[in-house]
Amino acid sequence: MIKTKKKMVNSNGTFWERNRKSGGYLLKKKATSIAVSICRFILLFGLCFLILQPILNKISISFMTEQDLYNPIVVSIPEHFTTENYKLSAELMDYSVSIRNTFLISLSIALLQIMMCTLVGYGFARFKFPLKNFWFACVILVILIPPQTIATSLHLHFKFFDIFGIFSLINGEPINLRGSVLPYYLMSAGCMGLKNGLYIYMIRQFFRNIPGDLEEAAYVDGCGTLKTFFRIMLPEAMPILTSCFLFAFVWQWTDGFYSKMFLGTTKLLGTGLSRIVDSLGAYIQRELGVKTTISVAYSNCILATGTLMIVVPLIILYLFAQRAFVESISSSGIKM
């Protein structure tokens, strides 16, 4: 059967012959598809370039000396290749200390947040209890409220921290938790960290799509609620948990708002980067002994280098875990 078909195609001869037989239809179709793919290629190439260009630009700038920055002939390939910028940025941000801090904090915060959000998401997806809709509305509210709205009073809340007056009774006055790491861990344990409402929503959505038979079978076989959760449901949900964890990690890594508010005294990459231009000024003043204004180009060069140094670990992470990032958003089946 196949053989005869092949023969038929062969006997139909060349492309042009077949085209004539189809009355020009084949040529038209072929031409359209080529035109579409050329247009698509140009469009996508342009957009990809648009997205990647700032990174490429930063890479080339970060290797330039100051005189290259002002040289109009030098555009992207530095004339005097240097790694001085990296050394300076590393010193200004206290790179080795702050990358360790950032890594530890991001990792622990992300783990804590995802653990808590998984519990909550599972609770919302799989159990019926009174006031469930009310509490879920609260989750939505948490997603909707910009953290900046309540930032003011959170600020004060932690400055004069107290739970129902307990600490006042013991110490005589509320404790000041500002400037320590503890408040943020407490908030993460209570699912109130960065974008935690979103994680709860995504995890709940995922658990809702798992067929209930699986759970019932486990119950029938004598699994308790906890055992079912840990042995049956958690392994099933691993992809979405991985991706939520990666998001939590990455967003915590680059976060400026919560870090500035709660972790002000801890050296972190995010806060270090946002201060890098000021620290550059202070550094130069210290070195030269006179107050000078730094040129815009040079401070931007240092800024670009610093940004690269923050971003590179994330890019490496993304290269390895790209699939986990992207695919589980699709698998969560977000709906309204």
Added chain:
Amino acid sequence: MKMKMPKNKLAGLQKRKAISGYLFIAPFIIGFLVFMVKPFFQSLWMSFCTVTLGSGEFTSTPIGLDNYKNAFTVDPEYSRLLVEEMGRMMAYTIAIIVFSFFMALILNQKFRGRALVRAVFFLPVILSSGVILGLESNNQLMAQLAQTIEDTTSNISITGALEDVLRTSGVGVRAFDTLFEIIDHIYDVALASGIQIIIFLSGLQTISSSMYEAADIEGCTKWESLWKITFPMISSLFLVNWIYTVIDFSMRSDNEVIKKIQKVMIDNLDYGFASAMSWIYFLLILVFIGITSLFISKRVYYYD
């Protein structure tokens, strides 16, 4: 008696399940009560007060609606920033939704290097978040470079020429201006639409191909099946993406209103005024989301 037994048992089981359900969501409830409810109402209360910081204590004296009045009438920037920011949000959200819809349509086709392109489009979700976004927006070196390029090429680009033609024609100049602004900032739009593209893509992949085949046999062109099949089938995702984009946009760190609020709070220590401003902003966004999502959800088509 015999009838009652199983019913009781069922009630017991349901009760047990309800209790374990509450245990599961307990972290959220505790967190919500401790870290959200109190600051939430406190910030609402503070917005009606002047707050003075003393040593070890802060006092708030109620002054009625003065903070709100000041925000609109006395403060020179706030109302202007608010209007600008809302307008920008509207324009950008529409642009982001349209852009990500068409990008998802393109990325859903089969071509070589698709995985690579998808990876590149998703990259901004990771890279332009948090502090980096705020730093990116005031990068003077890049701005200078762009200015130089613009000066040397002096409007010989196609878009520049087109812009001139449309501007001089004089019809709906304001609308064109907004459009041009968005086109000039296509980079920002592309950066902000990573997640939305993925959500649309996941929706596109759930549409069964038999629908398109049936439409094809009935003589439907590709263009018609886009609007008659694809669009209704993923219309619910428009709502999701719309809400996500608005929230995302309103919380960006390069948002002028937020910057203003932070400045008043941290530099001037005027907690009452800062709370009032953030409450106005929050309520406006809530109303905006409410109205627009009501408008969109009327048009959403549910297949099942």
